Amino acid sequence: QKEVEQDPGPLSVPEGAxxxxxxxxxxxxxxxxxxxxxxxxxxxxxxxxxxxSGNKEDGRFTAQVDKSSKYISLFIRDSQPSDSATYLCALGGNNDMRFGAGTRLTVKP
Amino acid sequence: DAGITQSPRHKVTETGTPVTLRCHQTENHRYMYWYRQDPGHGLRLIHYSYGVKDTDKGEVSDGYSVSRSKTEDFLLTLESATSSQTSVYFCAIRTSGPSYEQYFGPGTRLTVT
Known part of the structure; x- marks a missing residue:
């Protein structure tokens, strides 16, 4: 089992989703x-x-952490075509850092 | 922009040859990292440095060595390149303080034929 699991997608959504x-x-x-x-x-x-743990918001982006469930999320509101990219989660601690494999997102106009 | 440059940006080399990649930073950060990125594996740490001449191994260090003789430069050497080392290599710095925020360079695309 990998230390960090991330669904690779690809994920395709319409603009505004x-x-x-x-x-x-x-x-x-x-x-x-x-x-x-x-x-x-x-x-x-x-x-x-x-x-x-909890939510952190920055503009259209909200990061959510649930340490008890060992689960983190990123929400993008009003998605734009310019958000089309690969999104990587990363976790750090004890002078170590691990990355998820990345989720490829496409936002269609 | 964390002031990180990498050179070369692209390189094609033959199996068995030594290769050195350079990472240069302009902001005097203590911590520097080398990662490789491959499909399905994400970013994996090769080596890191916590000061001049202070380095340590990461998750996938076999076949790689590093050196840091100046704060601003962190070199990654493939001692005898193999096809399995074909990858995109990223350098990163970590800002000061207890956080783990890392900022990445533009990457070097290496192909070993």
């Missing part, structure tokens, strides 16, 4: 939770960062 991206993890030592966005042939770009 609410998108839900998820990761599960097995190691309770992870304390920091991040979401990265990666456009094709580019480096990952940090989108959201949190270190506690």
């Amino acid at each position: 609410i998108v839900s991206l998820n990761c599960t993890y097995s190691n309770s030592a992870f304390q920091y939770f991040m979401w990265y966005r990666q456009y094709s042939r580019k480096g990952p770009e940090l989108l959201m960062y949190t270190y506690s």
Whole structure:
């Protein structure tokens, strides 16, 4: 079993839809939770960062962490074609960091 | 933009040859990382550095070595390249403080034939 599981998709939604991206993890030592966005042939770009259970909102993006269930989510409201990218979850703790394999999202106009 | 550059951006090399990739940062960050990214595996840590001449192995370090003689430069060497090392290589830095936020460079696409 991988330490971090992420559905690779691909996920295709119409413009304006609410998108839900998820990761599960097995190691309770992870304390920091991040979401990265990666456009094709580019480096990952940090989108959201949190270190506690609950929700964190930034514009159209909401990161949700449930430590008891070892489950993290990223919600994108009013999705735009420019949101089309691969989204990676990342978890850190004890000087270690692990990434999910990424979910490829396409938002169709 | 975390001021990270990588060189070369693309390279094709033959099996058995040594290859060195360079990561350069302009903001004096202590921690630097090398990852490889492959389909289905996400990003996997190869080596990291926590200061000049201070390095440690990551998850997939076999066949790779690193050096950091200056704060701004972190070199990754494939001692004898193999086809399994065909990948996209990313360098990252970590900002100061207790957080784990990492910022990535643009990547190097390496093909070993």
